[in-house]
Amino acid sequence: MDSAAATIKTGGGIMNWQQFLVDLLTWFIFLYSVVLLLFYIFIAFYSIGETRRYIRKSSFTDYSIMAVSEHTPSISILAPAYNEGATIIENVRSLLNIHYNNMEVIVLNDGSKDDSMQKLMEAYQLVEVPYVFTTHIATKPVRAVYRSSNPVYKKLLVVDKQNGGKADALNVGINIASNDILVCIDVDCILEQDAMLKLIKPFLEEKEKRVIATGGVVRIANSCEVKDGKIVAVNLPEDFIPRVQTLEYIRAFLLGRMAWSRLNGLLLISGAFGAFDREIAIKAGGYDHNTVGEDMELVVRMRRYMEEKKIPYKVAYIPDPLCWTEAPASFKILGRQRNRWTRGTIETLKLHRKMFFNPSYGVLGMLSYPYWFFFEFLAPLIEFIGLVAFLVFAALGLMDLSFFFALLFFILSFGFLYSVFAILMEVLTYNQYRKRKEIFKLILTAFLEPFIFHPFVVWSAVRGNIDLLRKKKSWGEMTRQGFAGKKKT
Amino acid sequence: MQVVSLFNYVTFFLLDAVIDPVQLLAITLVFVCIIAGMLFFILLYLIRRTGRSMRRRSLREQYSNCISELAVCETNDELQSFLQQPETLTITALLQHDAFARRIIITELLKTVKNMSGNAAANVCWFYEQAGLQHDSLFRLQKGAWHVKARAIQELSGLRQNKYIAKIYRHTNNSNELVRNEARTAVIKLTGFEGLRFLDVATYPLTEWQQLCLLHELSLHSNRIFDGVQRWLQSPNSSVTEFALRLVEVYHLHACYPNVIDCLKHASKPVRKKAIAALKEIYTPSANEILVERFEYEDADVQILILQLLQEFATEAEQLFLLQQLTHQQQEVKVAAARTVYHTQPAAEQLIKQRVNADEYPWTVLLPQLKQEVAL
Numbered sequence: 129m130d131s132a133a134a135t136i137k138t139g140g141g142i143m144n145w146q147q148f149l150v151d152l153l154t155w156f157i158f159l160y161s162v163v164l165l166l167f168y169i170f171i172a173f174y175s176i177g178e179t180r181r182y183i184r185k186s187s188f189t190d191y192s193i194m195a196v197s198e199h200t201p202s203i204s205i206l207a208p209a210y211n212e213g214a215t216i217i218e219n220v221r222s223l224l225n226i227h228y229n230n231m232e233v234i235v236l237n238d239g240s241k242d243d244s245m246q247k248l249m250e251a252y253q254l255v256e257v258p259y260v261f262t263t264h265i266a267t268k269p270v271r272a273v274y275r276s277s278n279p280v281y282k283k284l285l286v287v288d289k290q291n292g293g294k295a296d297a298l299n300v301g302i303n304i305a306s307n308d309i310l311v312c313i314d315v316d317c318i319l320e321q322d323a324m325l326k327l328i329k330p331f332l333e334e335k336e337k338r339v340i341a342t343g344g345v346v347r348i349a350n351s352c353e354v355k356d357g358k359i360v361a362v363n364l365p366e367d368f369i370p371r372v373q374t375l376e377y378i379r380a381f382l383l384g385r386m387a388w389s390r391l392n393g394l395l396l397i398s399g400a401f402g403a404f405d406r407e408i409a410i411k412a413g414g415y416d417h418n419t420v421g422e423d424m425e426l427v428v429r430m431r432r433y434m435e436e437k438k439i440p441y442k443v444a445y446i447p448d449p450l451c452w453t454e455a456p457a458s459f460k461i462l463g464r465q466r467n468r469w470t471r472g473t474i475e476t477l478k479l480h481r482k483m484f485f486n487p488s489y490g491v492l493g494m495l496s497y498p499y500w501f502f503f504e505f506l507a508p509l510i511e512f513i514g515l516v517a518f519l520v521f522a523a524l525g526l527m528d529l530s531f532f533f534a535l536l537f538f539i540l541s542f543g544f545l546y547s548v549f550a551i552l553m554e555v556l557t558y559n560q561y562r563k564r565k566e567i568f569k570l571i572l573t574a575f576l577e578p579f580i581f582h583p584f585v586v587w588s589a590v591r592g593n594i595d596l597l598r599k600k601k602s603w604g605e606m607t608r609q610g611f612a613g614k615k616k617t
Numbered sequence: 618m619q620v621v622s623l624f625n626y627v628t629f630f631l632l633d634a635v636i637d638p639v640q641l642l643a644i645t646l647v648f649v650c651i652i653a654g655m656l657f658f659i660l661l662y663l664i665r666r667t668g669r670s671m672r673r674r675s676l677r678e679q680y681s682n683c684i685s686e687l688a689v690c691e692t693n694d695e696l697q698s699f700l701q702q703p704e705t706l707t708i709t710a711l712l713q714h715d716a717f718a719r720r721i722i723i724t725e726l727l728k729t730v731k732n733m734s735g736n737a738a739a740n741v742c743w744f745y746e747q748a749g750l751q752h753d754s755l756f757r758l759q760k761g762a763w764h765v766k767a768r769a770i771q772e773l774s775g776l777r778q779n780k781y782i783a784k785i786y787r788h789t790n791n792s793n794e795l796v797r798n799e800a801r802t803a804v805i806k807l808t809g810f811e812g813l814r815f816l817d818v819a820t821y822p823l824t825e826w827q828q829l830c831l832l833h834e835l836s837l838h839s840n841r842i843f844d845g846v847q848r849w850l851q852s853p854n855s856s857v858t859e860f861a862l863r864l865v866e867v868y869h870l871h872a873c874y875p876n877v878i879d880c881l882k883h884a885s886k887p888v889r890k891k892a893i894a895a896l897k898e899i900y901t902p903s904a905n906e907i908l909v910e911r912f913e914y915e916d917a918d919v920q921i922l923i924l925q926l927l928q929e930f931a932t933e934a935e936q937l938f939l940l941q942q943l944t945h946q947q948q949e950v951k952v953a954a955a956r957t958v959y960h961t962q963p964a965a966e967q968l969i970k971q972r973v974n975a976d977e978y979p980w981t982v983l984l985p986q987l988k989q990e991v992a993l
Contacts, residue, residue: 188768190830197829258986260952332826333826335856530638534638534642537641537642538645541649548656549655555662555663564663
């Protein structure tokens, strides 16, 4: 290419290829940001109506009717456990005390190497029983099925199986469950008193569409006061990392998922607490144990199945806080979690790439999937590449610094605006953090997030991409502090 | 080359013109102003909320003392003297001009009447009328948005305003689901089983949730009238048929047996499932033959329900049919059939072993399992 061709005369003067590249990248990043921002604005406004409608409707619901009725649907609670010996007895007791009439609790011991099984056997007087079930989904072998000899625990069924991971354990649960609705739950989660009633109610409310899954809001329990497996006082996490995740969860659950639920385009039900239609879960093939994002993947596959079979369906979402979980409190653990989430997202998107802008999948193919592709999977990569490129261009003197800083302030101010809006919605709706001081602490956290937390999350996502390319499959150890013995605020 | 030129043209006119730094900073400033506005709103809202909650608490305390006194009045004279008490006069004067106070007292009256019965509850409803609060509810029933209407219906029915039943009844087929549900529940609350006549004209479906609420409300009434059930069992609205089947099941309506049998052939699967559940409660021996006849036309889940029903009622006549199901293609059906045989035949194990290979799965596990179940 000669020098004449390498320079282009434009209305603005002489422009070389380097400047062309800078402009191209700037233009792309700007356009991408604007579309993303527009999506966020749409999500924020679109969620308001749905949240308001739910809260108004919910104020008329007398859950005690459901709690005592013999006509409520029977449910099977699936609780996978791996090396949970320290807390398994209390966790199972919490599950058995759940406020719901017709249920069975299936604890799935996924080949724990600790004394979980021994502890369960002693505490609940378990005896091995012959138990026939159909293997709808292939799994690792089941070693034995146990029931309690004490009639007090007649709802309990304990399955001891060979280690195969969480997805494999849940698939055993799907096979063995005797009820039509499955509730998958992390044993270390703390449920609200009426959480199960709220989670199941959407299955009773639809006549024209089949409800295939329901999920609710997961909240962060760090610094909350926990007594006998119940949250007795809600506090904003004292440490910065869990606190910023609280803000993240408010944004995601109160705005994002609510809007997607209204569009009937929700792709993710949290693995910590969600209910599924057993028949559809089986027909869709159950959990995929080859992905680390099995919760999202199952929802996408169930939706895909319904779309392909042209059966009207709905994935319902409850904006009430139903479940409390402990969030990572260190950058190390947080990094592992975000790395895994990234890999899970990519694996799911790759598995279901057929739906990408495919009109035969409706909202799922034309909106939900592309959104996840462009703004969940690509966003951290584009952000990372953009930042590196801007720094390089600035160092080479190719970047107009005034424009760079203007764009930076624009993006940062929008991010802060979105967080403040989420806090406003939280205050106007569920208002979990009653003290004024906590709300202002949350606002301050929103201000600090882009400088301390966000770059780390982006970096973890980039590492997730790299790890996926290296074919890393591990979950990454998730060390938890636990609720018991935690200092009180 | 053309592409590059076009790009530069676009860049010049858009990138340079539209997103120049000054404009971006101007938009940022707008964002900052919105943020400041929202922060100010949050602060004001929190202050206002604290004020309102304090006022609400104080009003509640004031009302709860008043309501306690009201509840214990036994004669008309006592009620009249209650109205003339200085505390009551202060409250009624406040209610004349304070909408917030009216909302609080209506909520308190509703809560109280829910936990009371007899004379005490009647006194509370009487006070609701004396204070003219029903006009407030009626106004909102007429003019309000869907949730306001629904709340008004809840208030009128909760505080036993039977004279407004016609106004409430009009909403039993309202296009809004919540208003419709509240109106349907309200007519049952006010008139008991008679209120079910809305089922004759119900065009919208009754959800499972609505059915649970209606059954709960009906359970609180003793004047059981089941005139329309046979008609509802033949309703073109399949959800009405489902609900009627639930009535048959809960109240053991044996007279409806022929209609329930007809429902076994209904096009809707949920109706057929509920018909089997109802049949369990109004069982007559002739049902077995019909169930066996229907079996082959059903999906596995309904077949299992039939087998579960036969677990309680199967006779010698059904044994051959049951033994045939031991070789059913679907394991769940096979297991249900074996369970039924075990529960209805003393020599079940021998019979099963004659039909199947007891050394193969699932029989190796199922036979001990069933033996254990029966022993329990």
